[in-house]
Each structure stands twice: as C-alpha cells, then as structure tokens.
Amino acid sequence: MGRLLGRSHATLLTDLETARTTSKLTARNNLPPATVSYHLGVLHCSGLVLRQRDRHVVRYRRSAEGDALLGQQQPAR
Incomplete structure (x- = not known):
C-alpha cells in the first residue's frame, strides 16, 4: 500500500x-x-477519508472507498 x-x-x-x-x-x-x-487533506480530496466536525473538534475516519482500498469491505453502490 505504501508504494501505491x-x-x-x-x-x-x-x-x-x-x-x-x-x-x-x-x-x-x-x-x-x-x-x-x-x-x-489529500486523502479527503481523494474520497478515502471523511471529516466529522463536532464544534471545534474535527475527527477523520476512513470512507467506504478507503476501507475497500485496504481490503476491509466493498464500497457501497
């Protein structure tokens, strides 16, 4: 994955x-x-992570596409 x-x-x-x-x-x-x-920022623009804001705190998590890239699950269609 690192090479990609x-x-x-x-x-x-x-x-x-x-x-x-x-x-x-x-x-x-x-x-x-x-x-x-x-x-x-790059991962977010690529659609691989999502941002979740709660007032002044921003949390990032993998999107379905990010999970699929890592072999975690299939992206929703």
Missing part, C-alpha cells in the same frame, strides 16, 4: 479504522501536525 499511496498516506489511512483527530494521529504516528493535516 506513499508511506505517510498509507500509514494514516490504515490508522483510521476508528475516527481520530489530527492531534491523536500526530501522537500515534510520530509525525508533525502540519504533515498530518496535509496528508489528511
């Missing part, structure tokens, strides 16, 4: 089996906050 998406994209996508904030992803993956934000 790049290591950081693949690492973050894999870590989004549950919804997580940018801060949590930064701590869990030992990446700078700006790097995590950039990669999440």
Whole structure:
C-alpha cells in the first residue's frame, strides 16, 4: 500500500479504522501536525477519508472507498 499511496498516506489511512483527530494521529504516528493535516487533506480530496466536525473538534475516519482500498469491505453502490 505504501508504494501505491506513499508511506505517510498509507500509514494514516490504515490508522483510521476508528475516527481520530489530527492531534491523536500526530501522537500515534510520530509525525508533525502540519504533515498530518496535509496528508489528511489529500486523502479527503481523494474520497478515502471523511471529516466529522463536532464544534471545534474535527475527527477523520476512513470512507467506504478507503476501507475497500485496504481490503476491509466493498464500497457501497
């Protein structure tokens, strides 16, 4: 997966089996906050992750397409 998406994209996508904030992803993956934000933006624009806002907190999670890419489930049709 790392060769297809790049290591950081693949690492973050894999870590989004549950919804997580940018801060949590930064701590869990030992990446700078700006790097995590950039990669999440790319994954979001690609339709592989979804954003969920609750007031001032934004959580990211894999979309059905992201799950399918990782072999977790088939995308809804």
